[in-house]
């Protein structure tokens with residue numbers, strides 16, 4: 166448990182304090198932190214002139230340890246201090262003394278072949294000064310950041326207002342949200358988590374509600390499996406000239422293991438759908454009433470509405486019919502936009518049957534339409550998704566390079582395996598279909614959302630760097646997952 170937890174800087178301070186209370190000295194933690202960074206440097210770089218930029222707090226303290234060890238191992242090392250040695254306190258002051266070498270002031274990065282960024286870590290409390298911003302943009306050599314690249318907010322991943330661009334970031338015990346949320350993830354380069362001896366059991370007290378996504382445990386078909394036991398997913402088709410999105414979703418639902426999948430089609434779109442469907446079934450549902458009748462068959466236990474559904478009253482009525490059916494519901498794209506002028510109507514309809522799963526899959530634009538006041542940049546993507554889940558009564562899968570799945574209990578999972586090739590038309594439809602197929606197989610809301618995000622990213626990852634189209638994705642989904650690169 167908690168092996169993929171993300172700790173905010175505050176929770177990390179708590180973990181630190183609990184470890185100290187359990188008998189590990191804070192100076193030992195700092196020594197191990199610095200040693201872990203120095204060892205990672207040694208693994209990747211040959212000896213070269215190294216400049217360690219140290220800030221006024223414990224991040225700087227870790228920096229002195231790195232400087233001392235690299236120097237003792239024969240590297241040419243310089244230390245630059247932001248502030249004065251006389252003002253250093255506690256463990257950082259002790260480690261500065263142990264370094265024992267000269268201190269320069271933080272003015273330039275000239276002459277360095279490697280920069281160790283130990284300016285600010287968890288304690289970043291205000292925006293970087295103009296001088297540091299300038300310095301960060303002047304760096305042309307590899308950067309190894311201690312804990313987080315200076316300027317990145319560990320809680321949100323935001324750059325305040327700029328940050329060092331690291332090739333390698335070494336953090337301790339667990340990652341922070343800022344390591345996985347954008348833009349922080351990009352600024353970190355490769356992120357390594359080092360064990361510095363903080364016992365895992367401190368997490369039983371902290372109970373961190375955020376985590377990084379990981380290889381999902383998927384429903385398994387046993388030898389006595391029967392297609393009706395694997396769920397029946399329904400995907401609502403758009404109008405005659407907008408049927409492709411629903412078929413992408415339907416194909417993905419089938420591929421991910423739903424026993425049966427039916428496309429519920431308007432009468433005028435039946436011919437187009439019929440021409441393209443084979444294993445997937447087709448049923449006519451011309452309006453909300455007909456959709457309600459189709460979903461009255463309780464074996465149809467998960468329904469997806471939104472991909473190219475059309476924006477307006479008809480889609481709103483179909484959403485209400487889906488929500489009233491008792492099946493698990495995935496609301497995507499047009500199903501969300503259709504409620505832009507009256508989001509509370511949607512939330513009230515969801516509240517009528519609180520026991521079944523509803524998952525909404527907005528991208529940032531759709532999110533802003535439904536949750537106008539939850540778009541403040543100062544809030545982390547996790548906080549925004551959690552607030553939206555609490556308000557709407559649905560699981561929120563807020564998409565992007567760092568998709569977040571959140572539930573109303575305050576938990577959130579950040580996905581990190583999605584390559585940028587997924588930014589292609591129709592890939593969201595595939596995600597919605599995967600989610601529907603997993604819900605049909607009985608997965609609960611946030612678990613299904615996390616698994617769908619992971620499968621989606623893994624499928625795209627199997628393709629080359631360019632050329633991926635949404636049509637390729639369903640065929641790249643294999644549920645015998647390859648080894649997770651994150652583990």
Ligand SMILES: NC(=O)C1=CN([C@@H]2O[C@H](COP(=O)(O)OP(=O)(O)OC[C@H]3O[C@@H](n4cnc5c(N)ncnc54)[C@H](O)[C@@H]3O)[C@@H](O)[C@H]2O)[C@@H](O)CC1
Nearest residue numbers: 181195198222223224285286287288289290291292293312
């Ligand atoms: N488990 C832990 O929590 C451990 C933490 N360690 C290190 O300790 C660090 C946290 O140390 P601190 O709490 O001292 O925090 P930092 O060293 O990150 O920064 C705090 C200091 O920087 C100043 N400051 C913050 N933002 C500034 C800005 N933009 N411009 C100028 N000054 C600014 C603050 O006033 C304070 O003096 C971690 O990032 C990590 O590197 C390690 O020593 C090992 C264990």
Ligand SMILES: Nc1ncnc2c1ncn2[C@@H]1O[C@H](COP(=O)(O)OP(=O)(O)O)[C@@H](O)[C@H]1O
Nearest residue numbers: 564565566583584585587588590591592593594
């Ligand atoms: N830069 C990116 N890196 C990784 N994944 C991305 C990126 N941009 C978009 N995605 C993913 O691609 C999908 C796009 O969905 P969406 O915005 O609904 O597009 P569409 O409506 O065209 O299908 C989402 O799952 C999103 O998380």
Ligand SMILES: [K+]
Nearest residue numbers: 282285313315
């Ligand atoms: K740093």
